Amino acid sequence: MLYLKKYFTEGLIQFTILLSLIGVRVDVDTYLSNQLPPLREIILGPSSAYTQTQFHNLRNTLDGYGIHPKSVDLDHFFAIRQLLNQVHSLDHLRVPSTELSAWLVHRDPETVVSATSQSGPSIALDNGGSLEDVNNPEASAMRGAGSASESTYSLSGEDSLGAVAPENSQEQADREDNDDLSKEDIDLIDILWRQDIDLGAGREVFNYSNRQKDGEADKPNEEHEEASVREDWRNGINLQEGQSLTVVDGETGESIPEQLSSLGAQTSMSLQECLRLLEATFPFGEESEFQATDAAPQLSGSTEDVPSTSQRLPLPDSLPQSDVPLDLEQQWQDIMAIMELQDMDVNNTAENSTLNSQNNTGPNTTESGTVANFGLSRSSLINQDVSLHQASLPSCSQDLPSLFNPELDPSAGQRPALLRLASSNSSNINSTFGATNLTGLFLPPLLNSTSNLTSTPVLPDPFTSLLEESMLDEISLLDLAMEEGFSQAQASQLEHELDSDSGLSLDSGHSPVSPSNSETSCSSAASTSSTSATFSEEGAVGYSTDSEAATAEAEEGAVGGYQPEYSKLCRMSYQDPSHFHGLPQMDSINHNHTYNLPLASSSYPEHSQLLGSCSKKGRDKQLQQTKLQPPRDFIDKQSSRDERRARAMKIPFSNDKIVNLPVEEFNELLSKHHLSEAQLSLIRDIRRRGKNKMAAQNCRKRKLDTIINLEKGVQDLRRDKARLLKEKVEYLRCIRQMKQKVESLSQEVLSQLRDEEGRPYPASEYSLQYGTDGSVLIMPRSMAAEEGRKPDKKQKDKKK
DNA sequence: GGTTGCTGTCATCTG
DNA sequence: GGCAGATGACAGCAA
Numbered sequence: 020m021l022y023l024k025k026y027f028t029e030g031l032i033q034f035t036i037l038l039s040l041i042g043v044r045v046d047v048d049t050y051l052s053n054q055l056p057p058l059r060e061i062i063l064g065p066s067s068a069y070t071q072t073q074f075h076n077l078r079n080t081l082d083g084y085g086i087h088p089k090s091v092d093l094d095h096f097f098a099i100r101q102l103l104n105q106v107h108s109l110d111h112l113r114v115p116s117t118e119l120s121a122w123l124v125h126r127d128p129e130t131v132v133s134a135t136s137q138s139g140p141s142i143a144l145d146n147g148g149s150l151e152d153v154n155n156p157e158a159s160a161m162r163g164a165g166s167a168s169e170s171t172y173s174l175s176g177e178d179s180l181g182a183v184a185p186e187n188s189q190e191q192a193d194r195e196d197n198d199d200l201s202k203e204d205i206d207l208i209d210i211l212w213r214q215d216i217d218l219g220a221g222r223e224v225f226n227y228s229n230r231q232k233d234g235e236a237d238k239p240n241e242e243h244e245e246a247s248v249r250e251d252w253r254n255g256i257n258l259q260e261g262q263s264l265t266v267v268d269g270e271t272g273e274s275i276p277e278q279l280s281s282l283g284a285q286t287s288m289s290l291q292e293c294l295r296l297l298e299a300t301f302p303f304g305e306e307s308e309f310q311a312t313d314a315a316p317q318l319s320g321s322t323e324d325v326p327s328t329s330q331r332l333p334l335p336d337s338l339p340q341s342d343v344p345l346d347l348e349q350q351w352q353d354i355m356a357i358m359e360l361q362d363m364d365v366n367n368t369a370e371n372s373t374l375n376s377q378n379n380t381g382p383n384t385t386e387s388g389t390v391a392n393f394g395l396s397r398s399s400l401i402n403q404d405v406s407l408h409q410a411s412l413p414s415c416s417q418d419l420p421s422l423f424n425p426e427l428d429p430s431a432g433q434r435p436a437l438l439r440l441a442s443s444n445s446s447n448i449n450s451t452f453g454a455t456n457l458t459g460l461f462l463p464p465l466l467n468s469t470s471n472l473t474s475t476p477v478l479p480d481p482f483t484s485l486l487e488e489s490m491l492d493e494i495s496l497l498d499l500a501m502e503e504g505f506s507q508a509q510a511s512q513l514e515h516e517l518d519s520d521s522g523l524s525l526d527s528g529h530s531p532v533s534p535s536n537s538e539t540s541c542s543s544a545a546s547t548s549s550t551s552a553t554f555s556e557e558g559a560v561g562y563s564t565d566s567e568a569a570t571a572e573a574e575e576g577a578v579g580g581y582q583p584e585y586s587k588l589c590r591m592s593y594q595d596p597s598h599f600h601g602l603p604q605m606d607s608i609n610h611n612h613t614y615n616l617p618l619a620s621s622s623y624p625e626h627s628q629l630l631g632s633c634s635k636k637g638r639d640k641q642l643q644q645t646k647l648q649p650p651r652d653f654i655d656k657q658s659s660r661d662e663r664r665a666r667a668m669k670i671p672f673s674n675d676k677i678v679n680l681p682v683e684e685f686n687e688l689l690s691k692h693h694l695s696e697a698q699l700s701l702i703r704d705i706r707r708r709g710k711n712k713m714a715a716q717n718c719r720k721r722k723l724d725t726i727i728n729l730e731k732g733v734q735d736l737r738r739d740k741a742r743l744l745k746e747k748v749e750y751l752r753c754i755r756q757m758k759q760k761v762e763s764l765s766q767e768v769l770s771q772l773r774d775e776e777g778r779p780y781p782a783s784e785y786s787l788q789y790g791t792d793g794s795v796l797i798m799p800r801s802m803a804a805e806e807g808r809k810p811d812k813k814q815k816d817k818k819k
Numbered sequence: 820g821g822t823t824g825c826t827g828t829c830a831t832c833t834g
Numbered sequence: 835g836g837c838a839g840a841t842g843a844c845a846g847c848a849a
Contacts, residue, residue, distance in 0.1 A: 711839085
């Protein structure tokens with residue numbers, strides 16, 4: 020029974036995720052409303068939201084369905100809400116943590132992971148030997164220790180190329196190979212694969228025949244098929260001959276197949292291509308890394324085929340990082356600054372940054388230069404074509420923070436789980452963007468724009484730093500930064516810290532004036548719950564409470580008087596009652612939006628003050644007590660000190676008059692009565708204290724208003740900052756495009772120009788310099804660079 | 820029993 | 835200088 024229940028629940032969740040991935044929004048809230056009180060209950064009661072006077076409580080909001088703040092169900096509710104948010108977020112591709120959490124939910128048995136060969140290079144990198152033994156013991160036995168990684172990559176590439184492809188023959192083959200796969204698993208995999216197809220991932224991405232052939236490629240007597248397999252695969256990813264994936268070495272003329280055979284042709288073709296893709300994606304300063312890995316193959320599991328790739332790329336050695344004019348640190352500061360804007364609409368574009376977040380591992384490689392970091396990116400790229408299902412396979416036990424923070428974790432690049440999760444992410448990208456052209460996905464825009472390296476060699480562009488690429492590729496940099504160095508927990512912590520950076524020491528978790536912050540962080544950043552909105556919700560509770568109090572007062576016959584609770588009403592004065600126009604229960608409420616109106620004198624001033632000085636609950640008790648106790652004792656007991664003193668001193672008028680009369684009338688009143696010094700002193704004290712009490716209430720109200728306004732101001736400023744940063748990114752993007760255009764035009768001009776001896780001007784040595792007067796000069800690049808540095812020196816001298 | 824928020828009060832400052 | 839208001843600080847109370 021328990022098994023059936025668990026199976027049914029997991030099936031529902033999986034089905035929900037599938038619907039979310041397809042695009043069908045599943046409002047699970049409606050189904051859960053049976054368990055959680057509906058909204059109307061908040062209005063009609065008897066939830067705590069209606070009767071609770073602690074309306075400032077953060078959790079006691081409409082979103083909380085009126086669960087009592089101390090209810091044990093509250094944590095359950097928040098857990099459910101968190102899960103629902105994650106499920107909802109799946110249909111708009113929130114990366115990466117959300118997906119990761121979802122995959123963690125669907126933990127499949129380890130046996131499936133190993134048997135289905137869908138572990139990807141992550142596992143292969145870590146303990147490839149064992150996997151190899153599992154999947155292909157014969158091949159592993161034939162290979163030496165040095166080729167172990169090859170075999171693992173073969174396995175990985177095989178997986179990455181669509182271990183879930185639904186072709187019947189292949190599926191049957193998979194079943195043969197993966198006996199541990201249940202029918203449900205296969206059906207799910209099939210559905211996911213079809214989703215990939217529907218979402219635009221072409222069948223060629225998976226290249227089923229390749230996969231089949233790759234599987235066969237492990238057999239030593241079928242090595243000759245590798246060439247065709249490689250060709251098919253290359254066609255599948257729409258790479259053209261002569262591009263970054265060119266096969267022929269530009270310098271040595273060696274062809275890749277020859278190298279591959281010399282290196283051990285049992286390596287999977289898909290892996291080779293993936294590595295080429297990887298190399299094409301990180302063209303800057305990676306040759307040395309590749310060569311380094313070649314020299315020290317034990318550092319990486321994919322070093323066998325490295326030399327060929329490193330020699331193959333005629334990559335722009337003319338793109339030195341030293342030419343990057345933009346300060347990298349400044350760029351990162353911008354990124355970090357955008358991170359501060361988590362409560363803004365940055366999330367609206369967060370989906371678009373997924374791909375970039377992948378590509379943004381580039382700076383890691385260029386800056387750190389470690390093979391480990393590079394391995395991360397490489398594996399991520401290798402898994403770009405992994406289907407969605409793969410993400411649900413492994414039972415990930417690694418810590419998530421290190422996943423998104425490879426820089427913090429030096430061994431991150433070598434962690435298999437990390438790589439696997441990256442593949443999960445990338446698979447989503449692939450399916451969501453529907454991109455069949457893997458170059459468009461993998462290669463950074465610079466390479467995309469100048470991908471035809473053989474035809475148009477890339478010349479130095481001062482705006483082509485990798486960091487800038489990462490900045491310019493997508494607008495949403497929040498998720499970028501999240502992936503680069505921040506886990507979700509860290510980000511939320513940062514957000515929490517940023518919430519209090521107004522200098523007001525607002526405790527968002529407890530302060531009654533800033534529940535929105537916590538609300539925002541508790542839900543998603545997409546919920547643009549402003550302070551006012553949250554206060555409106557909060558006000559709904561407050562209104563109900565006070566309306567009830569007002570009703571009670573009316574029933575009790577207490578008219579006007581001293582209202583100790585009117586500060587609550589006054590706090591509601593800045594709440595928009597229009598939020599409750601749709602609620603008939605709220606229409607009947609007469610809101611007192613006046614904070615400090617002159618209080619009408621009561622015909623029974625003492626009694627009214629007495630009632631007003633007590634809380635509602637206290638008044639209920641009082642009403643009950645009045646039936647049991649003599650009124651005089653009750654009055655004496657519940658009166659304030661001043662009232663008791665006034666009665667004791669036999670003051671002939673009410674405290675209400677004493678406090679609220681204007682000075683002239685007050686003096687006139689005093690003059691009319693013959694009062695002793697003690698009486699006059701008491702009256703003055705009562706007046707002073709009454710005035711001061713109202714003043715204190717006004718003061719507190721103003722304080723709250725000030726805090727709220729400051730919060731709004733901070734939010735507005737953050738929004739403006741985010742907008743400006745986005746604009747800056749856009750401008751930089753335009754500048755980069757214009758620079759590239761100018762550069763290409765310059766090359767075209769230079770290619771047509773000839774010197775006096777009829778020799779062309781090599782674009783690598785000469786550049787066009789544009790004068791302010793419209794003149795164009797042909798200048799050697801060395802000279803141009805020197806001239807470009809001179810103004811900087813001058814500026815520095817000026818600064819000195 | 821400790822915490823938190825609200826309220827009243829006092830002392831002090833300012834206009 | 836007195837007065838009214840503003841405000842920080844403190845204590846009491848209730849949840």
